[in-house]
Amino acid sequence: MASQSPEDEDYMDAFMDKFKTEKYEGGFNEDTWEEEIEKIPMFMKKVPTEIDPEKNPDLACLQAMIYDEDRPPEDQAKTYKDDGNYYFKEKKYKQAVASYTEGLKKKCSNQEVNAILYTNRAAAQFHLGNHRSALNDVIVARKLKPDHLKAFVRGVLCHIELKNFSEAVQWCDNGLKIDPKEKQLLELRTKADKLKRAKERDARKARLKEKKQLSEKEVLLRAIKDKKIKIFNPHCGSSDEDEEDRELKHLSELSLAGLDSEIAVSSTVFLNENGNLVWPVLILYPEYGQTDFISAFNEESRFIDHLHVMFGQELPPWDIDHKYLPTELELYFEDVEREEMYQINAGHTLLQVLQHKRYFVRNGTPSFIVLVRSSPFLKQYLTGRNVHIVK
Structure with missing residues (x-):
């Protein structure tokens, strides 16, 4: 290692002596240092949604490097995937959907990345209450990656919210063929099957009730006619086929x-x-x-x-x-x-x-x-x- 010259030593002494009489003006304020350090891109915990190049040129430069259109489509898609994951974690689901969508627009050749983008977008759509859109996304994700269990899980959740309980059970069964021990699918299948049986039971009860009510109404209408009581029918020109239904309707109005x-x-x-x-x-x-x-x-x-x-x-x-x-x-x-x-x-x-x-x-x-x-x-x-x- 080269030794310092006397001139260098004299310069460093003078430089250090300067701080004994002059206060350094470029440091952080002891009261606001945490806020100030947050403005440095390397130490930022949250990235601003919109970046002003004049106010924050360093961050704008980094952003330009990250979203460089000349980078391979797969790299760009992964960047947007990471952005979407960040927004999802922060419960900013609309922004997450937008990021995953941008990633899909890159049309990268890596089908696994695309499948994850569709599955993650489905999760964000689900939290927004867009269950039909979420289901459409996981259907595409399954086609891109047939063994993607997260797509099965999120598809089941969508079907349950849409009250498609039979379809939910079927999705669980298809997912369990890939991994018979997948805990979440096993739990969801039990739930979906229970809801399916309850829906079928309620439908049977509704049919029986409707049949009983129809029978009671027919008996009632017959009694009215037998007693020669007339029900005013404003649709007297309609076909005879619907006359009984119309009379029952007017009795209930x-x-x-x-x-x-x-x-x-x-x-x-x-x-x-x-x-x-x-x-x-x-x-x-x-x-x-x-x-x-x-x-x-x-x-x-x-x-x-x-x-x-x-x-x-x-x-x-x-x-x-x-x-x-x-x-x-x-x-x-x-x-x-x-x-x-x-x-x-x-x-x-x-x-x-x-x-x-x-x-x-x-x-x-x-x-x-x-x-x-x-x-x-x-x-x-x-x-x-x-x-x-x-x-």
């Missing part, structure tokens, strides 16, 4: 005009244990714009009995003149097509009225109008209308 009641929402006509039809019935009071809803009006019950329940003990608050007394009320139904009114006897049963040749049940709910006898409103309401009395 309860008219809820002016109502806000959970009881009303759940009420439909049914057959009781004695074979009697029990109807939801709407009572209208046009004088005050009010309604009453009787959720279960037995066809054998008389109107007067319900009127006594509604007005016999306590009058409604809207009856400010206290004139809605059971014995002073008149009941009507309207023939909409003919624009005619029919007065019915309060002593009649619901069935007797429903069997009238001009009564049609609309929207699954028989409705009737209640007016006060001899009141000015009744006279005004019926003026200009043809009124018939039902005997």
